[in-house]
Amino acid sequence: MTETVSIPAPGHSPDPVPEPPSLPDPxxxxxxxxxxxxxxxxxxxxxxxxxxxxxGDWRTAERSVRHAFRLAWERWPEVAVDRDPAGWVRAAAHEYALAPWHRFLPRRTPRGGAQDVRDSTRDVRDNALDGVRAVVQDAQDAVQEEDRELLEALLELPPSYRRTLLLHDGLGLELPETAAECEASTAATAGRLMHAREALAQYVPELSRVAPGPRREMIRSLLEGLAAARPVPGMPPARAVREGSEYLARCRTGAALALTGLVAAATVLTAVTGPEGYTPRQEAPAVSVHTPDRGAAEDPGADGRTGG
Known part of the structure; x- marks a missing residue:
């Protein structure tokens, strides 16, 4: 399940999330x-x-989704026969979005003097929570002011907790399905879900006052209201994504061929200009120095003289 439903968040009145267009089944x-x-x-x-x-960043979200669909087109024979092609693309997008190296990418300065959410959280909570805190660009433009604290709470969760909460409570996947997509055991997934809900309840006290069933619906509503607070950025058409995937595949193939040719040329050059072979050094034969016997040297017969 990848489509979100239009349930307004409690205490909020965001624009309803538009339903996806009615399209034929792929x-x-x-x-x-x-x-x-x-x-x-x-x-x-x-x-x-x-x-x-x-x-918490629309630019990273765009890169993640583009990457997932380009990868899907590159591996379309595999994706087409998958029992859930949409789930295949979703898993690829989520894994790319949560890759730890995103923090090393350059980021633009927020518009309109918007504060970095990490600094805001540090000021408000005095660094009470440990762990990695994601940087959210354009936070004041991306979400409504009343949703800001919820977004901070969500981004303070470990990435695996965040993904588990989104899949189970936000998208409605059952616990075994969530565990399989996160590549974790069911027990570990249940623990992550419990801790994620407890962390959110610190910011939304209403979550701790309802039963588990309504709580799941409330979290889904809160997440949808958070995502719907700003219009979704425009994405390139599907044809452009396919062409981009094919272009990148050609570039990788060309680079691989060039590298192979370079290695082959270096090997040939080494064989032509290098030594013909290794010849072990031959040791010179040992020369024995003969010292004549002193007695034989004094023998009168040694120099041809005869005694008389």
Whole structure:
């Protein structure tokens, strides 16, 4: 399940999340390109919202979704026969969005003097919570002011907790399905979910006052309200994504061939200009120095004289 539903968050009145357009099922498409295009058009917007909830940054969300669909087109024979192609793309987008190296990418300065959420959280909570805190760019433009604290709480969770909460409570996956997609055991997934809910309850006290069933619906509503607080950025058409995937594949193939040719040329050059072979050094034969016997040297017969 990748589409989000339109349930307004308690105490908020965000614009309703538009339902995805009514499109034919990708399995009924005429050819791989059309099937991919239908999958893209049906799921690109929900995946953008999910990636934003995981990262707090729309630019990272866009990169994650583009990467996931390019990878899907590159491996389309595998994706097309998967029992859940949308789930395949979702897993690729989530893994890319939560990759730890994103923190090393250059980020633009927020517009309008918007504060970095990490600094804001440090000032408000006096660094009471440990762990890695994600940097959210354009936070004041991306979410409503009343949602800001919830976004900070969500981003303070460890990435695995954040993903578990989104899949189980936000998207409605059951616990075994969530564990399989996160590549974790069911027991570990249940523990992550419990700790994530407890952390959110510190910011939204209403969560601790309801039963588990309504709590799940409330969290889903809160996440949807958070993602719907700003219009989703425009994405390139499906054809452009396919062409981009093919171009990158050609570049990688060309680079691999060039590297192979370079290694082969270096090997040939070494064989031509290098030594013909290793010849072990031959030791010179030992020369024995003969010292004549003193007695034989004094023998009168040694120099041809005869005694008389």
């Amino acid at each position: 399995s009924a498409a005429d050819g791989p390109a059309e099937a991919f295009d239908l999958l893209y058009e049906r799921h690109v917007t929900p995946l953008l919202r999910q990636a934003f909830l995981l990262t």
